[in-house]
Every structure is written in structure tokens, then in C-alpha cells.
Amino acid sequence: MSATPSPSGPVGPLLSVRDLGVTFRTPDGDVRAVDGVSFDLAEGRTLGIVGESGSGKSVTAKALMNLLPSYADVEGTITFDGRDVRALATARERHFWGVELTMVFQDPMTSLNPVKRIGEQIAECLRVHLGRSRRDASAAALDLLERVGIPEPRKRLRQYPHELSGGLRQRVVIAMALACGPRLLIADEPTTALDVTVQKHILDLLDDLRRERGMSMVLITHDLGVVKGRADDVMVMYGGRTMEHAASGPLFTAMRHPYTSALLETIPRIDAAAHARLVPIAGRPPNPSELGPWCPFAPRCGSRVEACTVEAPPLVDDGTGHRSACFAPLGAGEA
Amino acid sequence: MTEQLPPDRHPRQQRDAHLHVQDIESQTSVQGGYEAMLGGLSFDDSRGRRLGVTFWCAIGWMGLVLVAAVAAPWLPLADPDQTGFGGRLDPPSGDAWFGTDGNGRDVFSRTVWGARISLVVGFVAIVMGMAFGGTLGILAGYFRGTVDRLASFLMFALLAFPGLVLALLFIASLGPSLTVVSLTLGILAIAPVGRLARAATLLYAEREFVQAARVLGAGHGRIIVRELLPNVLVPMSGLALLGMAITVVAEGGLAFLGLSVADGFSWGKLIVMGAAPRTLRDGPWVAMFPIGAMFLTVLALNYAGDRLRWYLDVRELAFER
Amino acid sequence: MAGSGDAHLRDPGAFDDVVLRVENLVQEFPAGGTVGRLAGRRAVVHAVSDVSLDVRRGETLGVVGESGCGKSTTARAIVQMPRPTSGRVLLGPGTDDEVDLAATGGSALREVRPRLQMIFQDPISSLNPRRSVRDIVGEGLAVWSSASDGPHQEARVDEVLRAVGIDPAVAATRRAHQFSGGQCQRISIARAVVLDPEVLICDEPVSALDVSVQAQILNLLEDMKDRYGLTLVFISHDLSVVRNVSDRVAVMYLGKLCEVGDADAIYERPAHPYTRALLASAPEPAPSVDPSEAAVGDEVPSPIDPPSGCRFRTRCPRAVERCAVEEPVLRAVGDDHHVACHFPSLWPSS
């Protein structure tokens, strides 16, 4: 894929990913989960990664966090603040995972130890990574809980994860992620398991924290609506590849990829009339074992042309940083 | 989206992996290409599931033992009770393959005949365990409530009662006949099998397909037979082999206590007789060959059972993520 | 919300086509937890407290609410699995074949079951992994038929399978795991409609599916409604999905109804603070509310010990003392628009 930098802010990118590829070597054959993903993320910005189930969003995130299992082959380069993170060898060098670069998962229980009090868990994080004293750490833990909007933080410090509701747990996880003052936070479907009212609070909280601390954020979701108005840039993935990547405005107003448009149209709208006929995308979400050197969306695409089934379209930049990978982009006819 | 991908370029034909092109595409075109794209492929059912050579070796061994045991009377074997077939404690030779015992009887012939009783005991016991334990467990897991409390009480009582004491009680009072020994071991098998069946049933009875059957108006009998039995008992057939292995060994244990079948002999009894100190010193083969036969059979049962359980375990996800 | 009352039920005199009416449904479970039991307290989960609903023929009633508010419990109580603690579930009220499911048992209950079918959330768990898909779809007919109508049955199964977009020939040999999630949900729909039910209860039928597949299933449900004249009770936590399918909407909170009425009224003129909070919290808030109205606390009280008076009062921005003392009862605020709140948003009647 072309390695054209994506839209980015005035400063150089904090995170820069080039031709990231991930192949799982499983007993049932190789699974190409991510293929040629490149993007830049500038300091203080939010990148939304959107796509259906199996499109490779989580694998991309895990590759950034170095969390992939050993049977995964990773290619490409990941540069964080000028350092090639995949080349880092020593434990000391790798220290920045969890400190400068942290992640929040969909299920808060995956990040929480069920048999340890909330307070201890946050404090431990601070002591291990930042070498704070015990007393310091627990004071900081209290501050953090307050900051993420947990009511009665003092009481919560002594509680166990199962005593909290899903929304509170996710706030605790966010508090832990923030404990070390990360520069980049990757949130993988942080609200998918939560109720709408809670979802909104958590997303707003993440937004506030990002602004307040000047963090960068990668917000992964399958819901375009979540990303709309929250992310500065949006990358749409399908079958492990980038379909379209642009600043949020142009992506929603002048989308070029048929998949982006199909994804947007397939979602029922809260302000539409009852019984409005939906526009489904035929078929089912991508399965990486059936991908090949053609456009992954071709079997389901309404604007497919001959070329789509022969080779994969390159990701082209239109000059404004709006990148899309399609042989028959939308709006091409009118131009 | 009606036209299909050019055939020579069909995505899935270029890969030799486990995915097939199922011809659903042409068959499902009820509503044109729209349906064609609806998952036109599926995994081969046997994908990644091979029972393997070792499994078939185990089955082969079990088959051999079974055939030998059943056909023993017609096989050109020495009479197992014929003393003086050879000398006292002759080592294995061309005539007496496994040697002879202290009374000059042919150990090979005795090992083959011994399989008859060992296998009958093992088989009867586990069939009883599966039949009664399985039924009890499924009823308990499906109906819950009072039925469950009763069945569980029964199973707990059986489990709590020391198996050995129970065996002593029965065999001492009813006499050590083949029937009594088999039934005693069968009763001991009920509780463990029942607990497992109950646990599996509890799991499946909660599932939506069972609820869906109730909503359709299916009666309890139908639900148990059509929805639960296949899911609970099929995986348990692997377990039956494991259970049989356990009972074969248990019967050997009883033999050591002098509680095994009085007339006739099983592997257990042969081992006990061969394990007398003098015999063991002068003719270790008398014990070793029945031990070997039992060991191999138990190993084969265990392995085959385990493998079978894994093989029959149902896959429910078309596309694992 | 804590709304009880049945002002929203439609007068059987004026509407003779109500096919399902649920009256004062209550479902309570003994609360687990050894501590409570040891202490001798008999704690009770008030999963559904006094909910009344009705559905007219051909109508789709959307039931919306957050996790744990009792949507599934209501659905299950309607199909008597388990039987509700109290309340009536009337099929065909006012007609000759009126039955109160909650007062029926044994084979009488089994016999009316085909009139009321259900679709579940998890498409994979809904299908027996050891039976062929065709067998699964034909099960309803097999339960209720005599041997003589075999060919007729086969034709019916084929017809329904085709209607949901599954090839009957393929279904004969395949089992559920060989189909994708969306196809499994199609199969569940086929199984439910094969008996020609009067009412189809869908408990989050698309929540486990990807958005693109979700649209296929929603469209399919609409088609099936037209084709087989179905009446739907459609449960979902997704406001946009409910908007798309419903003629009438009921909003639930902590086991009670907050607001019931015509779908347009609920979405365009939401009156209950909770409905408004939901609509404002959606990723793209509904235009009828201000996004700031999403600011209701996170903490849902426990159904073991629900708040007195209005159950929403602990999160409600408008709550006053009266809300803790007096339970609001559903009352009309517009044409087919009922709210259980002491201080609803009132709209100039259009």
C-alpha cells in the first residue's frame, strides 16, 4: 500500500504505522487478519477505527500494544514518538507499553483482578510503573477515581470489581489506564457492553480526559455513530485492510468508498420514519480465511467492476489526505 | 451484485485450505445474487477432526481382545483348566506362548478366557451405570426442583457410601457370582455417571433451543429425547469407554480381596494367583501376561474414550473468531 | 417511571383486534445470595412489577429499555417460562378463543403455545447443534401433526425456508454450525413462523448480529409480517432499531413502564425524563431532545430493593419529594401517548 501520511496536526505524528500486516499461523492454515495498514496519528488527536466484526480492528490495536500471541507474524513498522517499537529489545526499552501507551478493552473484567480491591489495583499500577511510594500511590488512586467520575471514591477503593456496575468498572479501568499519564490511549470498543446512557458518559469522559491531558486516542468501534463528532480522523477497515481514511468531516460528508457509504446506510436512524426500508449489505462480514489478492469487499459490493475481483485497489490519497481504496469510488462519475 | 466473480478468479478456488466452495451460490439464488452472497461457503464437517492412527490401534486392540474372548471356546486353545498342559512354571515357549502356571496350566489360554469375565463385568457395569445414572441425571437436570433433590440425594448417598463396603456387603451376602459382581460394580457406576449427565443436562436445558421447543408446544418426553439426549448422551459414549476401563480395574481390585467371581476366573483373579510370592519369584510370567493384557486394554479404552469424546464434541461456531 | 396502571390499554369495546393483552404482570424471583438467606431475610428480585401491555393484530410493539430492566423477563413471563408471579396473559381477549395463559397449564397450555412464538437473542444457542436445520424448522409441525400430513408438512417447511432465504435442499443436510449468525437467525424465524402464530415475540433478535446483517434480518421480519400477517412484540435496547420496526413503543425501567404510546409520539414528543435521557444518549441523539438531557446518573438501583415512589427518581433530574412518596401512574398526555411521571414534558397537542 502507499505509505502516504494521513491527515495529521501541525506537529509530527506521535504514532506512525507503516504497512502493518498480521498473519496468524494456526493449525487450520494461515489467517491474514491485517494487511498493509498505514496511518499516522498526531499528538492530541483522536483516530476512530470503524469496521464490522472480523475486520481486524482489535488485531491492529493489539499489534500496537505488542499483545499478539507468539504464533502471529507481524510485519511493517510502528513508530511511537520516533522510536521503532518493534525493534525495542530490552525490558527497559519496552517499559513504555502501559506507561506511555495503554489500552482499554471492551470487557472491563479482562483488565481487573477479581480478587483484589480496586484501590490496590490502581496503586499497584502506579508503584510498579512509576515507582511511587505506597502512600503516594493510594492518594493518587483516590484522585484518579474522582477524576473519572466515580461517586464515593473513598468507599470504592475498598471494593472488589464484582461489587461495581459495568459502567463503574469501565471507569475504574480508565482510571488505571490513566494512572501513568499515557500519551496514547487505545480504547477497543470501550462501551460496546454498556447501556446507552452509560456509553455516552464514558465516551464523554474519554473525550474530556484526552483534551485535558493532551493525549492521543485510538477509538475502536463498530458503530459509525460513536465516532461521528468524536474522532478527528476516521479509518474504515474491512477484511484487514484500510478502505477509507480521512478527517472526520470529509469522511461523513464526501465519502468515497462504497463500503463506508453502505455501512452508514445500513444502520437504522433514530430520526427516520417507522418501517423505513433498510439498505442491508448483502452477505456477511469478512472472514479472513477467504481473503485473497482482490478487494475484500468485492463479493458484497454494489459498485463492483471487473478489476475489483482481480486485484486489490491501492489506497490512494486525493491530495487532501483523504485516502480510499476503491476502483469505482463514489462521486467519481460527477467529477 | 448479481454477476458472480469470474470462475477462474473465484476467491476460494485459489486456496487449497479447508474451505469448500459449496454450490449454495447457484442453489440459493431465490432472490438473485443477494442470497448467493449469504455465506456461500461452509466448513467441511470433518475439518481438523481426525481420530488418528493411535485411536484405530486402540480400537484394533479392543477388537482383538473382544473377538478372542467371544470366540475362546472355538479357538484352538488348550483347556485353561487342564493341569499338566506343560510342566510347573514353564517359561514362555513355542508351545505355551505365555508359559505355564504353578499347576502346569497354559497361561495364554487362561489370559484369553480371563478376558471373558473381565469384559462382561466391565460392560454390564457401565451399561447399567449409563442406563440408570444417565436417566437419573437427565431427569434431575431437566426437571430440577423436587426431582433433582431426590435424584441428587440418591446419588450423593451412593457416592458417600464407601464402594468397598457396599461391594463387601452385596458379595458376602449374595455370593460372588458373575451377576452379583457385575451388578455391584454397575450400582457403583450409577452415581458418577449420573452426576455428569445431570451437569451436562443443566447446561443444555438452559439453552434457547430447549426453550424454543417448549414454546413450540413439545412435551417433556419429546424435549428430553429429541433435544437433550443427543447432546448429553453422545458425548457420554466416549465416557462409557473410560468407565469400562475403570470397572475392569475395579474388578481386579475385588479379586485381590477374594471378592471376585467364584467359579471361573477374570484377569484380576489371574493376577492375584500369579502374585503369590513364590510364583512371582519363580514364574513372573504367570502374573505379567494378564497384567499386560489388562494394562493394554485399559490404556486402549482410556485413549479411545478420550479421543471419542473430543471427536464427538459438537462444534457450534461456523466462524470462530 | 415507576409507572403502574393500565390507562394505556386499549378499550376492548373500541378495538376488537387486540390479539394479546398482558394485565398487571408481576414476576419476582427469590434473590440468590447466601448471606441474605442465612440472615433469614427472604429477599426478592422485583424483575417485573405490574406491567400491562396490549398488541393489535398486525401491529409491532417495540419494548425498549436498558439492561436488566426486565424486558426478557416480561417476554418469558408471557410465554410462561417461567410462569409469572401474578397477572394475566390473554391471547385473543374478548374473542371466542380467549385464553389466559397464566391460568392454563399442562396440555391445555401446550395446545395454545403454537399461537404465540418466540425468537431469542443468541442465534447459535437457539438451534440444537445436533439436528439438521430442516429438522429444526419442521419440529413445530412434527409436534402437532398426525402421520398423514407428511407431504403437506414438507411443502410447508420448504415454503417457509425459502421465505427466509435458506435453500431447503441445503438445510436438509446441514447443521446450525455450518451457517453464519445471520443465517441462524433466519432459521430461528422460520422455526417460529412455521406454525402460523398469531403473535411473535422477538427478544433482541438482532443484538448479536453485525450491523450489516442486522439490516437484513430487520427487513426480513418486515417481509414476514406482511407475508404471514404476524403481530410482533419486538424487544431491544437499541432505540434506532425499535424506531425502525415499531408502530407502538413501550419504554421500561427497572421492571416498570415509563411511557407507552404511538411510536411517533414517543420519538417526536418524548414526555418522560427517562425516555428523553435515552433519546439524548444515543450516539446520534434524537432531534426531539437536547443532548444535555443525557445527564442522568449511571447507577441503576437494585431490583431487590427498588426505590419507593417513582423507580427512576434516583437518577431523575426533575425528581422532587413527591416522587419518593407517590408512585406515578400511567396517564394520557396525548392521543395514544401515556406517561408515568409526575412532571412529564408536555407538548402542545399537534
Ligand SMILES: Nc1ncnc2c1ncn2[C@@H]1O[C@H](COP(=O)(O)OP(=O)(O)OP(=O)(O)O)[C@@H](O)[C@H]1O
Ligand atoms: N489469536 C488469533 N488467532 C487466529 N485468528 C485470529 C486471532 N485473533 C483474531 N483472529 C482473526 O483475525 C480477524 C480479525 O479479528 P479482530 O479481532 O481484529 O476483529 P475486530 O475487527 O476487532 O472484530 P470485532 O468487532 O468482532 O471485535 C478475525 O476474523 C479473527 O478470526
Ligand SMILES: Nc1ncnc2c1ncn2[C@@H]1O[C@H](COP(=O)(O)OP(=O)(O)OP(=O)(O)O)[C@@H](O)[C@H]1O
Ligand atoms: N431467574 C432469575 N432469578 C433471579 N433474578 C433474575 C432471574 N431472571 C432475571 N432476573 C433479574 O431480573 C432483572 C431483569 O432481567 P431481564 O433479563 O429481564 O432484563 P433485560 O431487560 O432483558 O436485560 P438485558 O438487556 O440485559 O437482556 C435483572 O435484574 C435480572 O438480574
Ligand code: SF4
Ligand atoms: S419527575 Fe418524578 S415521577 Fe417523573 S420521572 Fe422524575 S422522579 Fe419519576
Ligand SMILES: [Mg+2]
Ligand atoms: Mg474487536
Ligand SMILES: [Mg+2]
Ligand atoms: Mg434480555
